[in-house]
Amino acid sequence: MSVLVEFAMFPTDKGESVSPYVSRIIKMIDESGVNYKLTPMGTVFEVETMEEALKIIDQAYKQLEKDCNRVYSVVKFDIRKGKSGRLKQKIESVEKKLGKQVSK
Template sequence: MALVEVTIVPLGSESTSLSSYVADVHKVLEREKGLKHMLTPMGTIIEGDLDLIFSTIKQMHESVFENGAMRVSTSIKIDDRRDKVGSMKQKIESVESKLK
C-alpha cells in the first residue's frame, strides 16, 4: 500500500483563492471508493494501491482544466514501503508515541 502526497495548483487563474479548485479535486477523489485520503492545508494525502492512485491523480489534474485553468502544476511525493504495511494512521501514531 502506498502513501502519496499530491498538490495540484492552477497557474494564472483569475483569483488567488484556490479553495473551489481544491473542492472540485476532492469530489473526484471521493468518487474513488478504493482509496483513503486526508486533506491538509498544503495538499492531500492518499492511501491505497499505487496504480489506482495514479489514475485518480490524473482525473484530479484534469478536473482543474475542466474548471477553467489554462495551466496546472501537479506535484507528487510517493512513500511506497514494501517491508511492512503502513498507513496514514500508523505513521502518525508512530510519531506521537515518540513524543510521550
C-alpha cells in the same frame, strides 16, 4: 503494498483563491472511496498500487483541465511492500514515541 501519496494540484491562472478548483479534486477523491487526509498545503492518500496512485493523480488533473489553462502540481510517493494502513499508522508511531495520546 502501500503507496502513500502527498500531492498538491491547483490552477495558476485563476487568481488568488483557488479553493473552488481544489474542492473539485477533493470531491473526486472522496467519492472514489480512497482513504485520504486534506491538509492546508495538500492532500495525502493511500492506495495499494502505483497504478491506482497514478489514476487518482490523472483524475485530479482531469478535474481542472476543462477550464484551467495552467496547472501546478507537486507529487511525492512513499511506496512500501508488505504494509497497509500507513496513512494513520505513521502518525501514531511518532505520537507514541512523543508520549502523546494516539489520534483516532
